Amino acid sequence: xxxxxxxxxxxxxxxxxxxxxxxxxxxxxxxxxxxxxxxxxxxxxxxxxxxxxxxxxxxxxxxxx
Amino acid sequence: xxxxxxxxxxxxxxxxxxxxxxxxxxxxxxxxxxxxxxxxxxxxxxxxxxxxxxxxxxxxxxxxxxxxxxxxxxxxxxxxxxxxxxxxxxxxxxxxxxxxxxxxxxxxxxxxxxxxxxxxxxxxxxxxxxxxxxxxxxxxxxxxxxxxxxxxxxxxxxxxxxxxxxxxxxxxxxxxxxxxxxxxxxxxxxxxxxxxxxxxxxxxxxxxxxxxxxxxxxxxxxxxxxxxxxxxxxxxxxxxxxxxxxxxxxxxxxxxxxxxxxxxxxxxxxxxxxxxxxxxxxxxxxxxxxxxxxxxxxxxxxxxxxxxxxxxxxxxxxxxxxxxxxxxxxxxxxxxxxxxxxxxxxxxxxxxxxxxxxxxxxxxxxxxxxxxxxxxxxxxxxxxxxxxxxxxxxxxxxx
Ligand code: HEM
Ligand code: SF4
Numbered sequence: 001x002x003x004x005x006x007x008x009x010x011x012x013x014x015x016x017x018x019x020x021x022x023x024x025x026x027x028x029x030x031x032x033x034x035x036x037x038x039x040x041x042x043x044x045x046x047x048x049x050x051x052x053x054x055x056x057x058x059x060x061x062x063x064x065x
Numbered sequence: 066x067x068x069x070x071x072x073x074x075x076x077x078x079x080x081x082x083x084x085x086x087x088x089x090x091x092x093x094x095x096x097x098x099x100x101x102x103x104x105x106x107x108x109x110x111x112x113x114x115x116x117x118x119x120x121x122x123x124x125x126x127x128x129x130x131x132x133x134x135x136x137x138x139x140x141x142x143x144x145x146x147x148x149x150x151x152x153x154x155x156x157x158x159x160x161x162x163x164x165x166x167x168x169x170x171x172x173x174x175x176x177x178x179x180x181x182x183x184x185x186x187x188x189x190x191x192x193x194x195x196x197x198x199x200x201x202x203x204x205x206x207x208x209x210x211x212x213x214x215x216x217x218x219x220x221x222x223x224x225x226x227x228x229x230x231x232x233x234x235x236x237x238x239x240x241x242x243x244x245x246x247x248x249x250x251x252x253x254x255x256x257x258x259x260x261x262x263x264x265x266x267x268x269x270x271x272x273x274x275x276x277x278x279x280x281x282x283x284x285x286x287x288x289x290x291x292x293x294x295x296x297x298x299x300x301x302x303x304x305x306x307x308x309x310x311x312x313x314x315x316x317x318x319x320x321x322x323x324x325x326x327x328x329x330x331x332x333x334x335x336x337x338x339x340x341x342x343x344x345x346x347x348x349x350x351x352x353x354x355x356x357x358x359x360x361x362x363x364x365x366x367x368x369x370x371x372x373x374x375x376x377x378x379x380x381x382x383x384x385x386x387x388x389x390x391x392x393x394x395x396x397x398x399x400x401x402x403x404x405x406x407x408x409x410x411x412x413x414x415x416x417x418x419x420x421x422x423x424x425x426x427x428x429x430x431x432x433x434x435x436x437x438x439x440x441x442x443x444x445x446x447x448x449x450x451x452x453x454x455x456x457x458x459x460x461x462x463x464x
Contacts, residue, residue: 011162011166011409011410011411011412012162012163012166012169012170012414013406013412013413013414013416013417014169014170014171014174014416014417015416015417017170017171017172018171018174018336018417018420021171025172026170026171026172027167028167028170029163029167030163030164030166030167031163031166031167031169031170032163032166046399049400050399050400053400053402054400054401054402056123056406056407056408056409056412056416057123057408057409057410057412058123
């Protein structure tokens with residue numbers, strides 16, 4: 001699983017961090033998303049997909065390949 | 066697309082206080098861009114599909130205009146409207162959002178959680194001391210979000226009641242006179258200006274102090290007027306919305322008490338139950354208005370520049386293309402991409418805070434009042450009269 005985030009799209013809503021805190025974080029300066037782990041293990045797959053699905057700006061892309 | 070027989074009057078009427086208007090299903094199915102008349106008589110287009118509502122809210126060509134349709138044609142802007150001191154479009158809006166947004170991160174919410182839990186516990190204890198029965202909205206839903214915003218702004222606990230009163234008057238356009246509104250606004254401005262001055266000399270761990278410090282150390286930050294507007298904006302955006310949602314969430318969970326019982330058995334479902342309550346809220350109010358800044362197409366229909374568009378997030382939240390069995394309240398639903406906080410660059414800045422407040426409220430209620438139930442049949446709950454934010458007038462409960 002590979003994850004990419006688009007910081008220009010992110011509006012800092014923090015949904016991803018609430019759902020998958022081991023994968024996403026928010027920058028202290030402005031709350032914009034930061035990727036902690038671009039290739040997390042399969043046990044986080046559901047959380048990551050949920051985070052991507054509910055992100056209000058569709059800033060998270062997940063590639064399961 | 067099937068032609069519409071007549072122009073609908075907006076907002077549509079609900080069949081029961083917690084049930085959606087009948088038209089939503091038909092509109093989503095056959096008429097995704099519907100002609101409606103707004104309360105002031107002006108024509109507009111109503112969007113009800115998830116895909117269209119989401120795309121429209123996130124599209125910068127659809128310009129935000131909270132005044133569409135709710136004020137009489139030709140009415141002047143109120144020059145004292147403090148919320149206009151906060152930039153609402155373009156680069157300036159982005160700058161404001163980034164400066165204030167650092168106070169609304171998930172990490173911050175974790176820090177704020179114990180304080181919120183204490184507030185919820187104290188309010189519930191006070192409710193228990195004088196009941197049952199009690200009005201959960203007045204006892205818990207209404208005060209909790211103001212107290213939390215006060216904590217964030219660094220306003221001391223002894224001034225919380227005054228904040229509640231100002232907020233109530235400023236938001237209840239119908240219940241108070243213009244004179245009362247002006248007085249409250251003046252009192253609020255006087256109080257907040259004093260508060261900002263005090264924080265300059267004695268900063269503490271709060272949003273106002275941080276924004277002042279930022280301006281001094283980084284050379285970029287909010288001026289005093291913007292600080293004032295931000296404080297007022299947060300109160301206006303975060304109080305009534307959250308207060309009503311607390312009331313509606315608890316009412317929905319108790320209306321079919323097996324929902325409450327399932328949460329008592331498994332409190333780890335609180336997070337998804339909060340999201341599902343936000344999704345299932347059929348009494349969400351007006352929705353969001355946008356005006357087109359150029360010609361465009363929505364769901365295959367050409368819309369000219371200047372068209373007023375109303376997005377019904379609550380209707381979109383029941384779109385069967387996105388949600389399986391949308392009429393069913395599924396407390397475990399995952400993922401739950403509801404649009405109750407809007408979408409895109411203008412989506413709710415306070416959503417992490419609102420979510421945390423709703424989760425804390427529910428957790429503490431389940432723990433302290435497991436026997437909670439509605440004191441009236443659900444169909445007797447009364448919706449508030451008003452336009453922008455939907456809610457219930459009272460949520461009578463016993464335990
Ligand atoms: C359940 C409670 C809440 C709901 C349903 C809600 C809903 C919304 C929605 C739909 C918008 C988008 C408006 C638009 O696109 O025109 C919005 C914006 C906003 N909300 Fe909330 N909100 C809630 C709680 C809060 C709280 C607690 C705060 C902060 C204390 C807050 C602060 C804001 C702000 C500042 C904006 C404007 C954002 C911007 O223009 O960039 N909201 N809210
Ligand atoms: S959920 Fe989306 S918008 Fe919110 S912080 Fe994460 S990436 Fe940014």
